[in-house]
Amino acid sequence: xxxxxxxxxxxxxxxxDNPELTSVKKNRFEIATASFSNFKFLNGLExxxxxxxxxxxxxxxxxxxxxxYCNGILVKDISHPITKDSTVKVKFFxxxxxxxxxxxxxxxxxxxxxxxxxxxxxxxxxRTIGANEEILEITELIRKVFRKSRVEKAKFSCEVFxxxxxSEMRISPKIxxxxxxxxxxxxxxPYEFNYLGVQDLLDLTSKTDEQIEIKFDxxxxxxxxxxxxxxxxxxxxxxxxxxxxxxxxxxxxKSHLTEGNVRFFLGEDKKINxxxxxxxxxxxxxxxxxxxxxxxxxxxxxxxxxxxxxxxVTNPQIVNGCQTIHCxxxxxxxxxxxxxxxxxxxxxxxxxxxxxxxQTDIISATNSxxxxxxxxxxxxxxxxxNIEKYLKEVGIYYERRDNYYKRQGITGNKVIxxxxxxxxxxxxxxxxxxxxxxxxxxxxxxKTKYNSIFNDKADFDLYKFSTILYQKIWTIKNSDIRTNxxxxxxxxLISKGGFIFLHIMSSLIFSDAEYQEGQVTQKSxxxxxxxxxxxxxxxxxxxxxLFDKISDDALLDKYYTISKEIFFTAAEEYSITxxxxxxxxxxxxxxxxxxLKPQIDKYLTKKEExxxxxxx
Numbered sequence: 259x260x261x262x263x264x265x266x267x268x269x270x271x272x273x274x275d276n277p278e279l280t281s282v283k284k285n286r287f288e289i290a291t292a293s294f295s296n297f298k299f300l301n302g303l304e305x306x307x308x309x310x311x312x313x314x315x316x317x318x319x320x321x322x323x324x325x326x327y328c329n330g331i332l333v334k335d336i337s338h339p340i341t342k343d344s345t346v347k348v349k350f351f352x353x354x355x356x357x358x359x360x361x362x363x364x365x366x367x368x369x370x371x372x373x374x375x376x377x378x379x380x381x382x383x384x385r386t387i388g389a390n391e392e393i394l395e396i397t398e399l400i401r402k403v404f405r406k407s408r409v410e411k412a413k414f415s416c417e418v419f420x421x422x423x424x425s426e427m428r429i430s431p432k433i434x435x436x437x438x439x440x441x442x443x444x445x446x447x448p449y450e451f452n453y454l455g456v457q458d459l460l461d462l463t464s465k466t467d468e469q470i471e472i473k474f475d476x477x478x479x480x481x482x483x484x485x486x487x488x489x490x491x492x493x494x495x496x497x498x499x500x501x502x503x504x505x506x507x508x509x510x511x512k513s514h515l516t517e518g519n520v521r522f523f524l525g526e527d528k529k530i531n532x533x534x535x536x537x538x539x540x541x542x543x544x545x546x547x548x549x550x551x552x553x554x555x556x557x558x559x560x561x562x563x564x565x566x567x568x569x570x571v572t573n574p575q576i577v578n579g580c581q582t583i584h585c586x587x588x589x590x591x592x593x594x595x596x597x598x599x600x601x602x603x604x605x606x607x608x609x610x611x612x613x614x615x616x617q618t619d620i621i622s623a624t625n626s627x628x629x630x631x632x633x634x635x636x637x638x639x640x641x642x643x644n645i646e647k648y649l650k651e652v653g654i655y656y657e658r659r660d661n662y663y664k665r666q667g668i669t670g671n672k673v674i675x676x677x678x679x680x681x682x683x684x685x686x687x688x689x690x691x692x693x694x695x696x697x698x699x700x701x702x703x704x705k706t707k708y709n710s711i712f713n714d715k716a717d718f719d720l721y722k723f724s725t726i727l728y729q730k731i732w733t734i735k736n737s738d739i740r741t742n743x744x745x746x747x748x749x750x751l752i753s754k755g756g757f758i759f760l761h762i763m764s765s766l767i768f769s770d771a772e773y774q775e776g777q778v779t780q781k782s783x784x785x786x787x788x789x790x791x792x793x794x795x796x797x798x799x800x801x802x803x804l805f806d807k808i809s810d811d812a813l814l815d816k817y818y819t820i821s822k823e824i825f826f827t828a829a830e831e832y833s834i835t836x837x838x839x840x841x842x843x844x845x846x847x848x849x850x851x852x853x854l855k856p857q858i859d860k861y862l863t864k865k866e867e868x869x870x871x872x873x874x
Contacts, residue, residue, distance in 0.1 A: 261456045262423055268294075268463040276670030281733050283740045284312045287355045288322050291421050293669045294462040299419070299452075300349070301330050302661035304678050305671035306732045306756070313392045314740075319373060319384075320366030323351035323419075324396045326403055328412075330513070336402040337696075337845065344412035348400055351419040358424045359453060361432040367420065368436050374400055375445055391749065404445075415448040424455040463667065470503045470515075472556070473568040475603060490609040491561065491569060494548060497538070497602035501590045504583065509596065511587045516580045531585050538589035544599040553605030554579035561610040571608060636702050641712045642676070648718040649674075654725055671729045679721065681757060683711045686724045686764045687788045691757035692849050715791040717798045719805075724764070726808055731759045734818045750841055751829055752822070761850060762821040763814075765858050767807070771800035783862050785855055824861055828853040 269290040311325045326333040327347045352367040374397045407414040478493030537543045555578035558571035646656040655663040655673045680701045681694040768784040829840040832853045843849045
């Protein structure tokens with residue numbers, strides 16, 4: 259009973275720390291479970307993506323949360339690239355605020371999953387039997403991703419979570435039998451099963467230091483200098499000993515340890531990685547593994563000596579060697595042997611520093627020789643650090659480094675990631691919502707484009723205001739979908755149109771904003787790009803009015819209603835002109851310029867003319 263009270267305290271704290279959660283019309287316990295599970299099980303999703311994965315209260319077919327990942331990245335639509343090197347995983351949750359793990363609950367979850375993978379049951383048939391729109395959308399996505407994975411020969415698997423507030427982990431033989439039935443599916447999809455009780459949920463809410471032990475083969479080189487904060491050790495580690503320190507009790511690699519590495523594992527079929535695996539498996543070559551591979555760099559907050567050769571590393575991050583360690587794990591677990599050749603040694607550097615700037619410099623330097631995403635390296639720019647510091651002071655946690663704040667247990671929409679911030683600012687400043695959604699990484703590729711979004715000469719209040727506006731739009735549109743009946747086409751436009759609404763609403767609000775020019779109060783149409791580096795740019799002139807109005811929910815609701823009309827009109831014109839479905843506009847990069855801006859301009863012009871007539 260005490261544990262349940264403690265858990266309820268944590269749920270209460272979650273909602274009091276994040277008052278925006280009260281406006282989310284979804285089950286309170288499901289929201290809490292998703293938030294608590296986010297860092298450890300859901301790859302640290304953005305708040306809006308996390309909540310979107312909650313399937314709703316009625317017609318969820320036994321599935322309360324559902325997320326699809328490809329190489330650890332959330333898949334939102336079928337255009338997500340999937341190749342033979344991809345690893346695709348679907349995560350299903352059933353969440354019950356009950357005292358035990360009921361067979362009926364698991365059976366309902368199993369039947370819901372089986373319905374999704376029964377490709378002969380049409381989406382329309384699922385609708386007629388009562389499946390809600392969230393389940394229908396995720397079903398369609400999963401089916402398309404699954405079929406694409408099979409065509410491309412990508413790895414595809416499912417992970418099932420059954421969550422209750424049980425204080426005892428008693429899983430009945432009937433549930434185990436149902437597990438086996440699900441595993442023995444005709445499509446040969448592999449399944450993993452996880453059961454979380456009240457203690458597990460409480461553990462997810464606590465920030466605890468993680469430790470690993472690294473044992474060198476011989477006395478390592480001690481690297482330290484007087485008046486130099488960064489210290490460390492370097493030497494050779496037996497491959498089997500290394501893997502044992504980096505896998506959990508169930509034999510799975512602790513993949514979160516590589517989150518500090520700016521590259522995700524590229525797959526075992528890549529030429530370089532297949533060579534690493536072959537070398538690790540070949541008894542005659544493995545003795546030279548250390549000479550053929552750069553090894554690992556592991557950063558820790560502290561490194562404590564256990565004996566002459568062993569060290570405990572607190573809060574470790576593998577910041578270089580992501581490909582190496584994943585390949586070694588594949589070789590280690592090949593054919594369930596859980597063993598590498600005894601002569602295989604890996605060169606390992608342990609680096610001790612709590613200085614965040616030094617950590618990010620090391621991450622950047624140790625990966626600069628490899629083809630990494632430009633966005634990942636930009637995370638270490640001074641402008642990014644400055645934005646992070648500024649936003650933290652105003653209560654927004656800017657995660658320029660993946661999961662840095664989520665790892666500390668900070669939840670809700672006050673946590674905003676690097677790519678999401680780029681999307682938000684590009685939409686507000688450069689008026690390209692479609693490009694922001696589809697080509698996020700290109701925003702970092704050219705100096706001109708990057709500087710138009712992230713600039714030390716910018717008014718940092720722009721990042722604060724734009725983030726708040728985006729978060730409020732997300733809440734309004736989701737409330738709209740759940741409280742009003744729309745035809746499927748309209749519902750899809752609203753559901754997917756977050757950044758389009760941001761484009762429209764930012765243009766409307768900026769155009770209505772009053773500002774002073776001398777002694778005169780002015781307002782002027784603003785639908786074009788904003789030069790953020792200009793000393794007195796169009797945002798800065800208007801920001802006093804904007805911040806005054808951003809908390810007026812009734813006013814924002816009015817802007818949203820107008821924006822919806824503008825959006826639907828632009829979508830209709832696009833569909834008729836190009837003879838395409840309205841939903842295809844989300845892939846048409848000219849939609850903002852050719853259809854959206856003209857409609858915004860038309861509305862504002864009519865509004866200005868109406869005001870003039872009234873004044874006359």
